[in-house]
Amino acid sequence: xxxxxxxxxxxxxxxxxxxxxxxxxxxxxxxxxxxxxxxxxxxxxxxxxxxxxxxxxxxxxxxxxxxxxxxxxxxxxxxxxxxxxxxxxxxxxxxxxxxxxxxxxxx
Amino acid sequence: xxxxxxxxxxxxxxxxxxxxxxxxxxxxxxxxxxxxxxxxxxxxxxxxxxxxxxxxxxxxxxxxxxxxxxxxxxxxxxxxxxxxxxxxxxxxxxxxxxxxxxxxxxxxxxxxx
Numbered sequence: 001x002x003x004x005x006x007x008x009x010x011x012x013x014x015x016x017x018x019x020x021x022x023x024x025x026x027x028x029x030x031x032x033x034x035x036x037x038x039x040x041x042x043x044x045x046x047x048x049x050x051x052x053x054x055x056x057x058x059x060x061x062x063x064x065x066x067x068x069x070x071x072x073x074x075x076x077x078x079x080x081x082x083x084x085x086x087x088x089x090x091x092x093x094x095x096x097x098x099x100x101x102x103x104x105x106x107x
Numbered sequence: 108x109x110x111x112x113x114x115x116x117x118x119x120x121x122x123x124x125x126x127x128x129x130x131x132x133x134x135x136x137x138x139x140x141x142x143x144x145x146x147x148x149x150x151x152x153x154x155x156x157x158x159x160x161x162x163x164x165x166x167x168x169x170x171x172x173x174x175x176x177x178x179x180x181x182x183x184x185x186x187x188x189x190x191x192x193x194x195x196x197x198x199x200x201x202x203x204x205x206x207x208x209x210x211x212x213x214x215x216x217x218x219x220x
Contacts, residue, residue, distance in 0.1 A: 031207075
């Protein structure tokens with residue numbers, strides 16, 4: 001069993017839909033990262049969180065430390081949100097990455 | 108955007124030849140990392156550095172070596188490239204390890220024929 005599991009692996013949506021991507025992990029962590037990788041390949045850090053919730057624009061990330069689970073929500077999705085979203089969990093000496101969720105948003 | 112530059116961005120080479128990828132940062136971050144990304148796998152750590160001349164192995168370090176002679180440069184060398192090393196390589200930097208924000212370079216696509 002992978003230490004970081006993301007679901008779903010693939011997701012399609014219509015523009016405007018509310019989207020949720022999930023990340024479950026089995027190791028102790030000090031922080032969880034959400035990353036975005038666009039079709040061109042570049043990777044951008046969206047959030048780093050260790051508790052509670054963070055919001056940036058239409059993106060919201062939550063984490064439940066007790067349940068070892070995090071969610072990334074996208075409100076009012078747009079075709080430009082189409083990308084691979086990667087969850088990574090870290091402690092003081094390493095990061096473990098999930099395999100990503102591929103999101104396609106159609107107009 | 109964090110100042111991270113990878114070179115070359117694309118390279119095709121033959122089995123058995125040496126290859127060096129360069130990562131250059133202008134952020135003065137202490138930690139630098141080399142990852143590889145392959146279909147069906149998450150990003151996997153090859154090597155990382157926590158200071159000039161201070162490096163350590165990651166989970167997939169076999170066949171790779173690294174050097175960091177200056178804060179801003181982290182080199183990844185494949186002494187004798189193999190087809191299994193065909194991959195996209197990402198450099199990343201951070202001020203700390205797992206509990207610090209990570210900034211990525213644009214990636215270097217390497218094809219070993």
